[in-house]
Amino acid sequence: MSTDHVDAYLGGVPEPARTALAELCRIIQSCDDRIRGEIKWNAPSFAIADHFATTGITPGGGIRLVLHTGARRKGDPQRLEIDDPGDLLDWRGADRAFVVFDGVSDVQQHEASLRTIVTEWIDQTQGSAR
16 A cells, blocks of 8 residues: 555645545555555545545535546446445435545544445445455
């Protein structure tokens, strides 16, 4: 799991967004040993076979997670069936969803739900072979 580019990026993010974004990145990367983190679309982004999650800071100072199926659309999107125990997902299409967190305590409060969501997203978009 590579984190050098993500760590360097986080070093330039002002508080309190840095701590919240770092926690979100830590949770995402801990969901699967195959995940590599890099900077894509000017933000920490995560991939295995293809990019599936991109983070960022909202204009209001919240922390955003965009779950997607890669950099390019591949035909008609297939609807993903993701268990959302914390009712966190804001679907923006059949294969794309957003989650916005208010800060580090909000990220930490939803860690278990977030792990379920990210793990299922990986299984449906990246393959489940570990």
